[in-house]
Amino acid sequence: MTMLTPTSMPARSGLAGLYSQALQFASSVPLSAVQFVARLAVAIVFWQSSQSKLASWPVTVQLFAFEYRVPVLDPGIAAVLATAAEFSGAILLFFGLFSRLAALMLLGVVATIQIFVYPGHWGEHLTWAVPLLLIFARGAGVISIDHLAVRFFSRER
Structure with missing residues (x-):
């Protein structure tokens, strides 16, 4: 049984032809371009979040104490950990340095937010988790x- 790939499909006309051309175009997008855009998109989200926390630290600690209420952790410690993870994770993803580790760390942040803080916002959390999963699974590109x-480091010396 032969599988037809977008590049091996017979030429068609009309709507089927347009669809075939769209598949060929999509197949030609390099994975590294997708990885790069995914890294930038999620880095921006966590960079902005860390910057808003740092802009008004007393308010941030109050949010962790009265709204976020992460169990087990003191609000001051939770605020420091979350801010440090968002800040460092955003920078590492932006540059593509230790990207899988950064993605795993930020997936932990997303999971914590989903489970303990805003469990009803799973749709938004998935928009952060999907690019992080791509980076974790396939690397930075x-x-x-x-x-x-x-x-x-892999050069022969």
Whole structure:
């Protein structure tokens, strides 16, 4: 049984032809471009969140004490941990450095928010989790410091 791929499909006309061309175009998008855009998109979200926390630290601690209420952790400690994870995770993702570790760390932040803080906002949390899962599963791509480091350290010396 032969599988038809977008590039091996016979030429068609009309709507089927347009669909076939769309599939060919989609197949030509490099995965590294998708990884790069995913990294930037999610880095921006967590960068902005960390910056709003840092802009008014007393308000941030109050939010952790009275609204977020992460169980077991003191609100001051939870605020520091969340802010540090968002800040460092955003920077690491932006540059593509230790990207899988950064993605895993931010997935932990998203899971904490989903489970303990805003369980009804799962749709928004999925929009953050999906690019993080892509980065965790496939890495940062060739447009990253991770890629450069692998190339540098894997050279024969």
